[in-house]
Every structure is written in C-alpha cells, then in structure tokens.
Amino acid sequence: MVRGRLWRRSNPALSDERRAALVADLMDARRAVGSAGRTGDAEAVTAARARVHAAKVALGERGPPWWDDGAPDLNRHMARNTPYAEWFAALEASNSPP
Known part of the structure; x- marks a missing residue:
C-alpha cells in the first residue's frame, strides 16, 4: 500500500532467480523511459513503457491475477473504498502520533 492505495505485490510463486531477472528488466526499462524522455524521442519512450508494462505483467503486478482464491483484484483502489x-x-490509527 502506498499513500492509502492498494498495490498488487509480485507473484510469490516466482523463483528468486526469476524475480531478480524480471526486476532487473524492469529497472532497465524504467531507465530507458527516462533516457528517451530526456532526448525527446517519443517512439523510444513508447517502446520503453511497453517494456515496463511487460516486466510488470511477468512479475504479476499487472495483468490477470496470479492468485486463485476468488479474491477480487483491487489493485490501485483506495483502501478506504474496499472491503x-x-x-x-x-x-492508520496505530501509526498516528499520540
């Protein structure tokens, strides 16, 4: 969760090696987005963003849910508006200052 918004975690069934490789791909793609943006290359930005998306889908952070217990996919929903x-x-109450 980030600032009250639920975010899907990576698929815990991925091996450590596979997860590490996918995270490395994701970071490379994010760097490519920044680099392409700094040069103003719109096509390269689009291609790099597609790589980011593909890595996130492979990690299980986007795309079809990786769980099979029937729980809804509440990715990107505000926690206060969910079950x-x-x-x-x-x-929030336990983390607020006394």
Missing part, C-alpha cells in the same frame, strides 16, 4: 477499509482505518 479492507476497517483494516486500513485501524492501521
């Missing part, structure tokens, strides 16, 4: 609202409120 996790009560949990999130308690989490």
Whole structure:
C-alpha cells in the first residue's frame, strides 16, 4: 500500500532467480523511459513503457491475477473504498502520533 492505495505485490510463486531477472528488466526499462524522455524521442519512450508494462505483467503486478482464491483484484483502489477499509482505518490509527 502506498499513500492509502492498494498495490498488487509480485507473484510469490516466482523463483528468486526469476524475480531478480524480471526486476532487473524492469529497472532497465524504467531507465530507458527516462533516457528517451530526456532526448525527446517519443517512439523510444513508447517502446520503453511497453517494456515496463511487460516486466510488470511477468512479475504479476499487472495483468490477470496470479492468485486463485476468488479474491477480487483491487489493485490501485483506495483502501478506504474496499472491503479492507476497517483494516486500513485501524492501521492508520496505530501509526498516528499520540
């Protein structure tokens, strides 16, 4: 969760080696987005963003859910607007200063 928004984690069934390779691909693609953006190459930005998306799908952070327990995919939803609202409120309360 980031700033109250739920984000999907990587598929825990991936091996450590596969996850590391995919994360390296993702970081390379993100660097390519930045580099292409600095040079103003719109086609290269588009291609690099496609690489970012492909890496995130392979990691399980986007695309079809990797879990099979029937839980909904609430990726990118605000926690307060989901079935996790009560949990999130308690989490916020426990992290607030006294």
